[in-house]
Amino acid sequence: MSRGLPPHWAPGVVxxxxxxxxxxxxxxxxxxxxxxxxxxxKTAPSVKPEEKVRIxxxxxxxxxxxxxxxxxxxxxxxxxYMPGFTRPSDLRSSNWFPGGSYVSRSKVYESPVEDAYLxxxxxxxxxxxxxxxxxxxxxxxxxVYGVCLEEDLPAVLAxxxxxxxxxxxxxxxxDNARWPDGPQQRKETVKWWDSRExxxxxxxxxxxxxxxxxxxxxxxxxAGKQAKLAFMALPRPQSTAQPVRAFHSSSARHVGGSYNDDxxxxxxxxxxKQDKGDENEKQLEEDSSSLMPHLSDSILSDDLxxxxxxxxxxxxxxxxxxDGVLVHPSGFxxxxxxxxxxxxxxxxxxxxxxxxxxxxxxxxxxxxxxxETSSRRGKVPFEVRGVDGTVTHPSGFEPPTAADEFEHSxxxxxxxxxxxxxxxxxxxxxxxxxxGLHTSAVVRAQEVQWDFQRAKMQQPATKGGPxxxxxxxxxxxxxxxxxxxxxxxRSGPTGTPFHALLDNDDKKCRISFAxxxxxxxxxxMQNLAVEMGQVLNGMRGGVIGLRLSPDTMGRGxxxxxxxxxxxxxxxxxxxxxxxxxxxxxxxxxxFRQRDSEEISASNGPVFEMFDLDDHGNRFKTGTGEAVxxxxxxxxxxxxxxxxxxxxxxxxxxxxxxxxxxxxxxxELLEDVADDQxxxxxxxxxxxxxxxxxxxxxxxxxxxxxxxxxxxxRLVQRRLDSFHxxxxxxxxxxxxxxxxxxxxxx
Numbered sequence: 001m002s003r004g005l006p007p008h009w010a011p012g013v014v015x016x017x018x019x020x021x022x023x024x025x026x027x028x029x030x031x032x033x034x035x036x037x038x039x040x041x042k043t044a045p046s047v048k049p050e051e052k053v054r055i056x057x058x059x060x061x062x063x064x065x066x067x068x069x070x071x072x073x074x075x076x077x078x079x080x081y082m083p084g085f086t087r088p089s090d091l092r093s094s095n096w097f098p099g100g101s102y103v104s105r106s107k108v109y110e111s112p113v114e115d116a117y118l119x120x121x122x123x124x125x126x127x128x129x130x131x132x133x134x135x136x137x138x139x140x141x142x143x144v145y146g147v148c149l150e151e152d153l154p155a156v157l158a159x160x161x162x163x164x165x166x167x168x169x170x171x172x173x174x175d176n177a178r179w180p181d182g183p184q185q186r187k188e189t190v191k192w193w194d195s196r197e198x199x200x201x202x203x204x205x206x207x208x209x210x211x212x213x214x215x216x217x218x219x220x221x222x223a224g225k226q227a228k229l230a231f232m233a234l235p236r237p238q239s240t241a242q243p244v245r246a247f248h249s250s251s252a253r254h255v256g257g258s259y260n261d262d263x264x265x266x267x268x269x270x271x272x273k274q275d276k277g278d279e280n281e282k283q284l285e286e287d288s289s290s291l292m293p294h295l296s297d298s299i300l301s302d303d304l305x306x307x308x309x310x311x312x313x314x315x316x317x318x319x320x321x322x323d324g325v326l327v328h329p330s331g332f333x334x335x336x337x338x339x340x341x342x343x344x345x346x347x348x349x350x351x352x353x354x355x356x357x358x359x360x361x362x363x364x365x366x367x368x369x370x371x372e373t374s375s376r377r378g379k380v381p382f383e384v385r386g387v388d389g390t391v392t393h394p395s396g397f398e399p400p401t402a403a404d405e406f407e408h409s410x411x412x413x414x415x416x417x418x419x420x421x422x423x424x425x426x427x428x429x430x431x432x433x434x435x436g437l438h439t440s441a442v443v444r445a446q447e448v449q450w451d452f453q454r455a456k457m458q459q460p461a462t463k464g465g466p467x468x469x470x471x472x473x474x475x476x477x478x479x480x481x482x483x484x485x486x487x488x489x490r491s492g493p494t495g496t497p498f499h500a501l502l503d504n505d506d507k508k509c510r511i512s513f514a515x516x517x518x519x520x521x522x523x524x525m526q527n528l529a530v531e532m533g534q535v536l537n538g539m540r541g542g543v544i545g546l547r548l549s550p551d552t553m554g555r556g557x558x559x560x561x562x563x564x565x566x567x568x569x570x571x572x573x574x575x576x577x578x579x580x581x582x583x584x585x586x587x588x589x590x591f592r593q594r595d596s597e598e599i600s601a602s603n604g605p606v607f608e609m610f611d612l613d614d615h616g617n618r619f620k621t622g623t624g625e626a627v628x629x630x631x632x633x634x635x636x637x638x639x640x641x642x643x644x645x646x647x648x649x650x651x652x653x654x655x656x657x658x659x660x661x662x663x664x665x666x667e668l669l670e671d672v673a674d675d676q677x678x679x680x681x682x683x684x685x686x687x688x689x690x691x692x693x694x695x696x697x698x699x700x701x702x703x704x705x706x707x708x709x710x711x712x713r714l715v716q717r718r719l720d721s722f723h724x725x726x727x728x729x730x731x732x733x734x735x736x737x738x739x740x741x742x743x744x745x
Contacts (some may be wrong), residue, residue, distance in 0.1 A: 049723035056731035059110035061738075066092035067112070067554060068480040068487075070545035075484065075531050077493055093545030093554050111550045114635045115736045119150040120482035121475045122489070124521065125160060125468040126578075130178045130185075130514070138507060139185055139515040142173050143521060144468060146489055147482045148742045150475055151629045154616040155744035161466040166742050174467055185510070198268035205266070469614040471518075472525055472587075473576035476532070477569070478548065483740060485532065489525050498524075522587065526594070529573055533599045533606040536571040568603040576612040584611070588621065637736040640729050 009501040069092045078086045095102040123146055146166075148156045159165060178184060178264070193199045217509045321327050383391050414514070474483050491497055499507065535543050545554040546561075548570055555561035575591055577584045588609050595607045610618040610627060618627050720737055723730065737743070 048725070049720045053723050053727050053730045053734070056110060056727060057734035060112050060731065060735035061109060063110060064112040064116050064480055064735075066095075067545050067547055069484050069485040070554075071480055071543055072487060073542070074535050074543045075488055075528060084111070084141065091544055093557055096553065096557050099556070103523055110731075112547070112733045113732055114550050114636060115632075115637055116479040116738075117477075118479070118632050118635070119475055119477055119630060120147055120479050120741070121150050121153050121473050122473045122482050122485045123153065123473045124489075124525065125157075126471040126518070127173065127177060128364070128465060128469060132174050132176045132178065132185075138510045138513045139178060140510075142518060143471075144170070145486050145739060146742045147479075147486050149632055151631050152670055152742075152744050153470075153473070153629060156742045157466065157468065157470065157616040159742075159745040160468045162745060164745065174308060177467070191266070198271075201266070201268055254454055378679075392469055408579050436697070466614050469578065469580060470576070470612050471578050471581060472522060473574075473612060474525065474529055475574035475576070477572075479589075479738065479741070480547075481532065485525075485528055488528055489521075492524065493527075526587075526591065529575065529591070529607070530594050530598055533571065533573060533595070536566055537599055537601050537606070538565060542566070568601070572600065572608060573606060574608045574610060576610045576618050578612045578614075580614065635736075637733050640733055 071089065075090060078089065080086050094100055095107075097103070102109075124144070127141045127143075129141070131142045132139055144160070144167075146156070146160075160170065163171075165171065188518070193202065206226050319327065319329060327333075384394055385391055459727040474482075474485060476485065492501060498517055501520060502513070502516060506516070526669055534540070542555065544556040546566075547554050548566070553560055576590075577588050581587065591607050591609060592605070599606050607619050611621055611624075619625060620627055
């Protein structure tokens, strides 16, 4: 036996231990290092069938989103990272080119849904009345942008004017609207001219009134009070023009003699400067007249200047009288505080109290110190101690108690000398075990309900005239094109908000601000419609990655779609202009003119014009004949949603038509039925054709008593089988609905 082994070990134990160690070393292999299991190859976790459905739906939406980004890119000006310097931009469709990023990484491609290639309508809604915004903002209409299916536009507009709009904030805008029967904004008129001549010259320069030379000198305004009375007595000029505000910028073309020209200075401005200069000179002369004589007296010669000093006979500001009191020679007495005597008395009392407390502290033992302060003389106490020892208010006031009726802190003492008598608040404290819940806590715990009193009150009135009415609509052939238009129409070409394009002074004018914002929005939509018509007609090479059906990969991917032009029916854009818009005729004429000049399609006009009423119904321009919206054709998603999917009576359950699997499911149900449980759970087993195999509908009472855990396991198993069998169909339905598309109620 070796020296290092214990004496009680048997002779063959060492060899057995060595053999076991060698065997374990061979099975373990080489060491994994300091990190241990971090360097092992991990297997990916299994994906649940329900998550597989969501992954497939996201891939379908991703294909549509890549197309939308390429369409948006074609309508967006190239960005410059330095003035005059640009760089090539990346196309999303280039990832699917041979050698692209998605192809090299073996990405899975899913075709987009069929519903994305139906006609969609982009609309702008305008509020009927002005909205009251925050402080500093002018009352103006509010605008809403949206996208919907072509046939759903009237129903979507009805939902916007209902009590359940797509966005709850729209009800808040209705509450803050300037309804006709409510308070209106007060008009503030600012007078910016000083004389009648300035007003007359300004109106003549603007062309509002005819220029007339004064024939009588007595007609001119007089000086002083008579001029003011004469000015107030003069009749107002008869003119149909609106009051003109100072420094107002307008797009109208002025005549050559207008004061708005750069080389012309207004006469009233020159006269105002001259009058102001004369007043300054007169004031300067008055100020210098009293100073110049003193300066002249002080100059004795060319090189010697005398200085002044205070005369001995000058009366001092204040002096001491016979009693030694500082007084003013004019008899003025400096006011003193009214509570000077009381302050001295208060300071004296405080000093006495402090001295008494200090003396008492010295006399007492420091281990047991107690001090007491007495109320000030003349002060009404706000708390008095009664005969029974309770503390109350002399007026009978009882402080309010807490809503939760907690135990008062006066019942808990820290020291024996403190809190010997509990403080009562008029009611006996409730023990913690009997503490009730206040009703306010229940109200706070509930969900906050938005209350729109104004919107609810005006809701019946919107039936005759909707509050949100369409201003302009554009109907295009596919959903990616519609989403690109609405994304770009919310701001300027470079993303600048519309209100930022106006000068700060112009934003304060309540008349012109609303009209200019409306014009900017309509002009932006018009420019986008013209650019979209150009690229669909093939200008600038068209749109790379554009699809016209879900079966194609995209225009330009693998040379697809480059040999043939886009069909003309897919190029057409139907434009609807509201009848309520005052410049509807001019806007439609501008669309037609730009169509013929800038697009010039060989097959005819790209824009098809219609009139719109407040409810979204369209009519032919000129004849007024009603034109119904085109109904969407039947798609795969609609067939899936309209079909009868076999489900359970209480939970979605799917079963296979395989007889072996059906027998296995029946055996599982029979085994589960043996477990006694107070939870009744009815199940139904059916084939894909709807034939009932097991359940309440087969004529027999077969309600199972299941435990919750077993019931969840059974339902989860059925759900997994349902998602596996209907993965493509469920993903197709999920990808059909887009979050940016408005749906009817």
